[in-house]
Amino acid sequence: MNADKYRLLSDAAPNELENLAKQVNASPWRQHYHIQPSTGLLNDPNGFGYYNGRYHLFYQWHPFGPVHGMKYWYHVTSTDLVHWKDMGIGIEPGGEYDSHGAYSGSALAQDEKLYLFYTGNTRDKDWMRQPYQCLAVMDQEGHITKHEIPIIDAPPAGYTAHFRDPKVWKAAGRYYAVLGAQRLNKTGCVLIYKSDDLHTWSFIGELKTSLADFGYMWECPDYFELDEKGILLFCPQGLPAEKDRFENVHQAGYLMGEPIAPEKPHFQHGNFMELDRGFDFYAAQTTLSPDGKRILIGWMGLPDTDYPTDMHGWAHCLTLPRELSIKDGILLQQPVKGVELLRKEKYTASHIVHNTKIQLEEIKGSSYELICELCMDDAAKAGISFRTGDTEETQLYYDAVSKYVVLDRTRSGATMKNDSGSVRRYALDATKITLRLFVDQSSVEIFINDGEAVMTARIFPAKDSNGVAFFSEGGNATFNAVQWLYR
Ligand code: FRU
Numbered sequence: 001m002n003a004d005k006y007r008l009l010s011d012a013a014p015n016e017l018e019n020l021a022k023q024v025n026a027s028p029w030r031q032h033y034h035i036q037p038s039t040g041l042l043n044d045p046n047g048f049g050y051y052n053g054r055y056h057l058f059y060q061w062h063p064f065g066p067v068h069g070m071k072y073w074y075h076v077t078s079t080d081l082v083h084w085k086d087m088g089i090g091i092e093p094g095g096e097y098d099s100h101g102a103y104s105g106s107a108l109a110q111d112e113k114l115y116l117f118y119t120g121n122t123r124d125k126d127w128m129r130q131p132y133q134c135l136a137v138m139d140q141e142g143h144i145t146k147h148e149i150p151i152i153d154a155p156p157a158g159y160t161a162h163f164r165d166p167k168v169w170k171a172a173g174r175y176y177a178v179l180g181a182q183r184l185n186k187t188g189c190v191l192i193y194k195s196d197d198l199h200t201w202s203f204i205g206e207l208k209t210s211l212a213d214f215g216y217m218w219e220c221p222d223y224f225e226l227d228e229k230g231i232l233l234f235c236p237q238g239l240p241a242e243k244d245r246f247e248n249v250h251q252a253g254y255l256m257g258e259p260i261a262p263e264k265p266h267f268q269h270g271n272f273m274e275l276d277r278g279f280d281f282y283a284a285q286t287t288l289s290p291d292g293k294r295i296l297i298g299w300m301g302l303p304d305t306d307y308p309t310d311m312h313g314w315a316h317c318l319t320l321p322r323e324l325s326i327k328d329g330i331l332l333q334q335p336v337k338g339v340e341l342l343r344k345e346k347y348t349a350s351h352i353v354h355n356t357k358i359q360l361e362e363i364k365g366s367s368y369e370l371i372c373e374l375c376m377d378d379a380a381k382a383g384i385s386f387r388t389g390d391t392e393e394t395q396l397y398y399d400a401v402s403k404y405v406v407l408d409r410t411r412s413g414a415t416m417k418n419d420s421g422s423v424r425r426y427a428l429d430a431t432k433i434t435l436r437l438f439v440d441q442s443s444v445e446i447f448i449n450d451g452e453a454v455m456t457a458r459i460f461p462a463k464d465s466n467g468v469a470f471f472s473e474g475g476n477a478t479f480n481a482v483q484w485l486y487r
Contacts, residue, residue, distance in 0.1 A: 001245075001395040002069075002127070004064075004069075005036070005062075005064075005067055005068075005069025005070065006069050006070045006101075006123075007064060007069075007070060007091075007391060008070060008092075008093070008094045008332055009063055009072075010087075012063075012064070012340045013130065014095050015172060015255065016447075017063060017064075017130065018040055018211065019066070020039045020040070020065070020313045021038060023312055023313040024038065024039050024312055024314045025136075026231075026310055026312070026467065027312035027313075027314065027442070028462070028463045029308070029309050029312070029441055029442035029460055030411070030441060030442075031317050031342055031442060031443065032266050032367040032440055032441055032486060032487050033082070033367060033440055033445065033486055033487075034196075034300070034317040034318060034319070034320070034440055035057075035059065035084055035317055035318040035341055036062075036314070036316070036317040036318075037059075037061055037077060037315075037316070039063055039064070039065075039313060039314055040061065040062045040063040040064055040065055040135055040313070040315075041058070041062040041065070041066045041067060041068065041314070041315045041316060042059050042060065042065065042074075042249070042299070042301075042315070042316045042317060042318070042390040043060040043063070043068070043071075043280045043282075043283065043284070043299050043301065043303070043316060044059065044060045044104045044220060044282070044283035044299050044441065045057060045058070045059050045163075045283065045284070045285045045297045045298065045299060045318055045414055046058040046059060046060060046080050046104050046106070046107075046118065046285070047073060047075075047090065047105065047106060047107035047114075047116045047118075047244065048107060048285050048286070048287040048295075048297060049106075049107035049108065049109055049114060049129075049287050050287060050288065050289060050290055051107070051109040051114040051138075051396060052109075052114070052140055053079070054077045054078060054079050054438050055077060055078045055079070055081060055287075056075065056076075056107060056114060056138075057075075057076050057078070057084070057318075058073040058074060058075050058076075058090045058091070058107075058116075059073070059076075059299075059318060060072075060073070060074075060103070060104060061072050061073070061074040061089075065313060065472055066307070066309065066310040066313065066315035067313055068303070069101075070093055070094075070101050070483070071093060071101035071102055071103055071121070072089050072090075072091065072092060072093060073090040073091035073100060073102050073118065074088075074089060074090060075087035075088060075089065075090035075091070075114070080338040080341055080427075081295065081336045081338045081374045082320075082336070082338040082339055082341055082342055083322075083341070083360070085112055085447060087142065089118070090117060090132070090136075090138075090144055091116065091136050091144060091146065093120070093121075093452070095120070095146065096122075096222065097120040097122065097132040097134055097149070097150050098118075098120030098121060098122065098132070098134060099121075099122045099123070100121045100122050100123045101120075101121040102118050102119075102120065102121075102130075102134075103119035103120070103121045103135075103165065104119060104164065104165040104219075104220055104283065105117040105118030105119060105133075105165060105166050105167070105344060106116065106166060106167040106168050106222075106285065106478055107168075107287070107426050107469060108169070108170065108175070108198070110170070110198065112139075112140060113137050113138060113140075113404060114137070114138040114140055114143070114251065115135065115136075115137055115168070115198055115387050115469070116135070116137065116144065117133065117134070117135055117136060117151070117162035117166040117167075117168050117177065118133075118134050118136065118166070119131050119132070119133055119134070119163075119165060119166065120132040120133070120134040120150060121164075127163070128224075129161040129162075130154070130161060130162050131155065131161055131162075131164050132150035132152070132153055132154075133150055133151050133152035133153075133164075133166050133177075133179070133201070133483075134146065134147065134150050134151065135147040135150075135151050135198070147199075150200050151195075151199060152166075153202075155181065156191065156402030158180075158183065158184060158194070159181045159182060159183060159184065159191065159254040160182045160183070160184060160186075162180075162181065162182035162217045163180070163181045163191070164179065164180055164181070164219070165179060165180045165219055166178070166179050166193075167179075167220075167221055167222045167285070167443050168198075169224065170267070173194070174194055174262075175194065175195040175196070175197075175198055176192060176194050176195075176204075176223075176262045177192070177193045177194075177195075177201065178190050178191070178192055178207065178219045178221040178222070178223045178232070179191045179192075179193065179221065180217065180219045180220060180221050180234065180235075181206075181217075181218065182216065182217045182218075183216060183365060186216050186360060187212065187213050187215070187216060188214065188215045188216055188217040188218035188234075188236050188237065189206050189207070189209075189215070189218055190205050190206070190207040190209075190218055190221045190232065190234060191205070191206055192204040192205060192206070192262055192265045192289065194263070198449075202281055204262065204263060204265060205265055207260065207265040207266075207267055208265060208266045208267065209232075209233070209255065209267050209269060210269070211236075211272065212331055213250075214236050214239065214272070215236030215237050215238045215239050215250075216237055217236075217237045217238070218234045218235065218236050218237070219234070219235040219283065220233070220234060220235050220252075220282075220283040220284070220285065221234040222234070222284070222286055223260070224286055224288075224294060224295050225259050225295045225421055226324060226325070227325070227326045228259065229256050229257065229326060229426075230256070230257055230259040230260050230267065230269075231255070231256050231331070232252075232254060232255045232267065232269070233253070233254045233284055233285075233286070233296075234252075234253070235250055235251060235252045235253075235282055235283055236250070236253070236272075237250045237251075237252065237303075239251055241420070243313075244404075244425045244426075244427065245274065245422050245426075247421060247424065248276070248279060248280075248281075249301055249302050249303065249304050249305055249418070249420060249422060250282065250302060250303055250304070251272075251273070251274060252271065252275050252276065252281055252282045252283065252284055252298065253272050253273050253274045253275050254273055254275060254331060255267065255269040255270065255271075255272055255273075256269060256270055256273070256329070256331065257270060257307060264429055268427045269303055270329070273330070273331070273377065274339075275298070275331075275454070276298070276454050276455065276456050277294075277327075277407075277418075277424055277425075277426045277453050277454065277455045278407060278424050278445075278446070278454070278455035278456035278457045279407075279409070279420075279424060279456065279457045279458070280296045280301050280302055280326070280456055280457055280458045281298050281299070281300065281302075281319065281442075281456045282298065282301060282302050282303065282465060283297045283298060283299045283464050284296050284297065284298035284299075285297060285298075286324070293323050293324075294323070294324040294325075294326070295321050295322070295323055295336060296321065296322045296323075296324055297318055297320075297321045298318065298319045298409070298456075299316065299318060299319075300316060300317050300318060300319045300443060300445075300456055300458060301315065301316035301317075305338050305416065305418055306416070306417050306418075307416065307458065307460075308413075308414035308415075308416070308460040309442070309460070311322065317385065317443065319445060319456060320335050320339060320438060321338075321469050322334060322335055322336065322444055322451070322454070323334045323335075323336050323337070325451075327452075328394070330452065331415065332448070332450065332452060333451045333454050334379060334447060334450065334451040335436070335447060336440065339369065339438070342369070342422075342484075342486045343369065343469065343484035343485075343486070344484060344485045344486065344487065345484070345485045346482065346484050347362050347363050347482070347483045347484075347485075348362070348481065348482050348483070349362045349363050349470075349480075349481045349483070350479065350480045350481070351473040351478070351479050351480075352377075352468055352476055352477070352478050352479075353379075353382065353470050353471060353477050353478075353479060354472065354476050355379075355472055355473060355474065355475065355476070356471065356472070357385070357470070357471035358469060358470055358471070359388070359467055359468075359469045360467070360468045361468065363468045363481065363483045364388065364464070364466045364468055365439070365466055365467075365468075365483070365485050366439065366440075366441055366461075366466050366468055366484045367439065367440050367441060367485065367486040367487045368438075368439050368484060368486050369436070369437070369439075369483065369484045369486065370384075370386070370435075370436070370437045370439065370468070370481060370482070370483045371386060371434070371435070371436045371479040371481065371482050371483075372435045372436075372437070372479055372480070372482075373432065373433075373434055373439075373478075373479070373480045374381055374398060374432070374433045374434075374435060374436070374477060374478075374479055375431065375432045375477065375478040375480075376398060376430075376431045376432070376433075376477055377475060377476040377477050377478055377481075378474075378475035379400060379472040379473065379474055379475040379476055379477040380399070380401050380473055380474030380475060381397055381398070381399050381401070381472070381473040382397060382398060382400075382402065382405075382470075382471065382472035382473070382477030382479075383395060383396050383397020383398060383470075383471060384396050384397070384435065384468065384469070384470060384479075385467075385468070385469040385470075385471060386437065386439060386444070386467075386468045386469075387412065387413070387439065387444075387461040387465045387466065387467075387469035388465060388466075388468065388469055389461065389462050389464060389465030389466070389467065391411070392409075392411055392412060392461050392465045393411055393412070393465075393467075393469070394408070394409050394411075394412040394414050394444065394457070394459050394461070395407070395408040395411075396408075396437070396446060396455075397471070397472070398428070398430070400431075403427060403428060403429050404425040404426060404428065405425065405426040405428050405433065405448055405453070405455070406423060406424070406425050407423070407424045407425075407446065407455045407457060408420040408422065409422050409457055409459055410423065412457075412459040412460065412461055413460040413461035413462060413465065415460075415462035416458075422457065424455060424457075426448065426453045426455065428430045428448070428449075428453075430449070433448065433449060434448070434449050434450065435447075436448075440486075442458055442459060442460055443456070443457065443458050443459065444457050444459060445458070468483075482484055
């Protein structure tokens with residue numbers, strides 16, 4: 001089984017990938033405007049950066065099926081963050097230091113080159129893991145050359161082999177990297193390294209936070225500064241679920257605080273906040289746009305979870321890129337402006353709904369953007385059903401009694417085999433709410449009140465479940481909606 005999962009593309013049987021691609025292309029859940037793998041499994045976004053006049057983005061890719069095994073970096077580029085050009089494989093694993101996968105990492109544009117930092121995953125004959133932090137360099141022609149030896153060849157003393165996902169940045173003429181790590185006592189943390197030339201790296205120490213025992217491993221860290229705040233993104237694994245928090249199998253979130261001094265890494269920060277309040281979101285990574293905006297993109301999926309597309313030979317996609325800002329101490333996330341380039345026909349619907357549900361004639365579809373202003377009037381509960389069919393619907397509503405925005409995928413279509421529930425809630429005290437939905441063939445991303453919260457979900461409805469309805473219970477609610485079809 002392992003040998004099968006760790007095959008390289010050069011080991012493919014004749015027509016294996018072509019046959020798999022046929023199966024994948026027949027899947028009713030192929031997305032129309034999200035980055036997805038041609039076959040097999042996509043996970044983390046990697047190497048996100050702006051270089052040589054365009055955005056470069058890579059993702060973790062296992063070609064042969066919807067399983068985690070040998071990982072490639074697959075490369076796409078864009079000038080607007082919504083139309084992506086397929087550039088093929090970026091980093092191929094299989095060398096001495098990445099024999100079992102080119103795992104996640106980041107990019108830094110420097111000296112007319114794009115430096116790509118990644119974790120080389122290896123296993124010995126006893127299946128013991130040994131991670132190496134590796135470097136590959138892309139030139140202006142787009143050729144990527146792997147550096148022959150690792151830049152960091154082992155975890156420092158005191159940490160296990162769960163040591164990966166370098167994110168590199170430059171500050172005051174020096175380079176720094178944060179890496180996800182696990183202490184010997186099986187708790188997660190972030191380690192900091194420094195370099196003067198991007199090749200020779202030395203260990204500074206552990207980034208001291210107030211979270212000494214917060215999950216068994218921290219994956220995919222990212223550190224950046226925004227509006228004079230320091231922000232650390234990371235994915236703590238294995239946090240116990242709490243009421244309306246940490247309900248997914250692993251979490252993706254951030255700490256916000258004073259900017260860190262990387263050479264004396266002590267982080268004064270507030271509470272850990274989830275980046276997304278929906279179901280399927282992990283391993284987010286950011287970069288700076290040429291005009292100084294902080295852009296985030298995430299994996300619209302989770303580790304250790306099966307998905308209905310598995311039976312079609314593929315799994316997962318990336319989220320839309322989001323622009324970050326800070327307001328009143330919280331991180332706002334808005335879809336990048338470029339999404340407007342996807343807009344085609346426009347439709348509108350305005351209704352006062354009296355204690356009933358109305359199926360809309362004027363709005364339907366399976367790939368669209370919908371902006372809806374919902375005014376609760378005196379309703380106890382009111383919201384939108386979308387991707388509705390005879391027996392299916394996904395519900396997004398406000399419950400004015402418990403004061404929650406609720407996303408319910410109980411009846412969305414094919415279901416997930418997990419036990420983390422089919423409802424997510426976001427606590428909000430409001431009478432008027434703006435909901436901005438991005439619906440694709442098998443997903444929805446919901447931006448609440450200009451990005452104060454985002455709820456992301458994969459959903460797996462039948463192809464003809466294309467309806468949209470407004471509903472209210474226990475009183476009236478007013479809906480003013482604009483829809484743009486995306487195809
Ligand atoms: C997170 C992760 C990373 C690792 C990569 C392997 O989803 O486990 O920590 O580098 O995926 O694909």
